[in-house]
Amino acid sequence: MPQAPIDVYSWATPNGHKVHIMLEECGLPYVAHPVNIGRGDQFEPAFLEISPNNKIPAITDPDGPDGQPISLFESGAILVYLAGKTGRFLPEGDRARFEVLQWLMFQMGGVGPMLGQAHHFRLYAPEKIGYAIDRYSNEARRLYGVIDRRLASHAFIAGESYSIADIAIFPWLRSWENQGIVLTEYPHLKAWFDRIAARPAVQRGVKVLADLRQPLTGDKDRETLFGKTQYQRR
Numbered sequence: 001m002p003q004a005p006i007d008v009y010s011w012a013t014p015n016g017h018k019v020h021i022m023l024e025e026c027g028l029p030y031v032a033h034p035v036n037i038g039r040g041d042q043f044e045p046a047f048l049e050i051s052p053n054n055k056i057p058a059i060t061d062p063d064g065p066d067g068q069p070i071s072l073f074e075s076g077a078i079l080v081y082l083a084g085k086t087g088r089f090l091p092e093g094d095r096a097r098f099e100v101l102q103w104l105m106f107q108m109g110g111v112g113p114m115l116g117q118a119h120h121f122r123l124y125a126p127e128k129i130g131y132a133i134d135r136y137s138n139e140a141r142r143l144y145g146v147i148d149r150r151l152a153s154h155a156f157i158a159g160e161s162y163s164i165a166d167i168a169i170f171p172w173l174r175s176w177e178n179q180g181i182v183l184t185e186y187p188h189l190k191a192w193f194d195r196i197a198a199r200p201a202v203q204r205g206v207k208v209l210a211d212l213r214q215p216l217t218g219d220k221d222r223e224t225l226f227g228k229t230q231y232q233r234r
Helices: 014-024 046-049 075-086 094-124 131-152 164-173 186-199 200-203 219-226
Strands: 005-011 028-034 058-061 070-073
Touching: 014 075, 014 164, 014 200, 046 058, 046 200, 058 131, 058 164, 070 075, 075 094, 075 164, 075 186, 094 131, 094 164, 131 186, 164 186
Parallel strands: 005 028
Antiparallel strands: 005 058, 058 070
């Protein structure tokens, strides 16, 4: 019997693309529902029911672990869930599994937040704050260096096999120029990046919802994403 599609509530951002790529890599049927974060869709009650932290992405799988629907938020948790559902991109053996999970946590706790801050203060902050730009640009370079050293001796982030660690990190590095990075200064990372970017499923994944995303041009969009609307209690 054909599998019912997974509903993906998302937008064309690095965290959204992590899940889009994973679904494409696994060959799972899905329907992408746009959550326009510049317009404030992430604050709608229906979305908050499945993503109480008002962040994309979130999914609803009608065929959950016990045969009942399950909803999940947090992109890292979704990657682990989809890996468990399909038996792909997360090893079963404890040692290899924890190797992947530690690099997934590296992305969740470091790469995403720090590169996001570098991007924000370099491009979106209403005033150019030199201290913040230097702090987060330097941290971006440090993180790229960590990844480059790792890839000097490993084919992929978590070892010799492609995994959810690669899927999680790759989308965050696509905006390297906006993070103040010269990619050729990290040759091992660049070689890995080019190999990941060439994967057909990755190419399909980064196109999901991309045609709907528009540059932030108005004060209303900026306020929705970065102003008091973001911090209202709900």
